[in-house]
Amino acid sequence: MTQTDDADLDAGRIVRGNKTYAAFTNKELLYPVRGLSKQEIVTLLPAEVAKLAWSCRRPVYHSPEVPTPCGRCKTCEALKLLN
Numbered sequence: 611m612t613q614t615d616d617a618d619l620d621a622g623r624i625v626r627g628n629k630t631y632a633a634f635t636n637k638e639l640l641y642p643v644r645g646l647s648k649q650e651i652v653t654l655l656p657a658e659v660a661k662l663a664w665s666c667r668r669p670v671y672h673s674p675e676v677p678t679p680c681g682r683c684k685t686c687e688a689l690k691l692l693n
């Protein structure tokens with residue numbers, strides 16, 4: 611299976627999922643950043659929003675409601691390179 615095959619399968623699942631969702635809710639789902647890289651998404655964010663955005667594979671919970679990025683995982687390292 612190639613990457614294109616995977617993308618085609620994902621697109622088919624999304625189309626079927628959207629049709630099912632629309633049938634029950636009469637609403638359309640939008641994916642405004644689908645297909646964009648993390649770099650492109652970060653670039654599109656207003657600076658004040660970008661400062662607040664983070665992503666982490668293993669967030670640290672100092673309390674049940676307040677997670678913070680670990681600063682060490684692959685995702686944290688990738689975001690450091692973008693900022």
Ligand SMILES: [Zn+2]
Nearest residue numbers: 666680683686
């Ligand atoms: Zn992390």
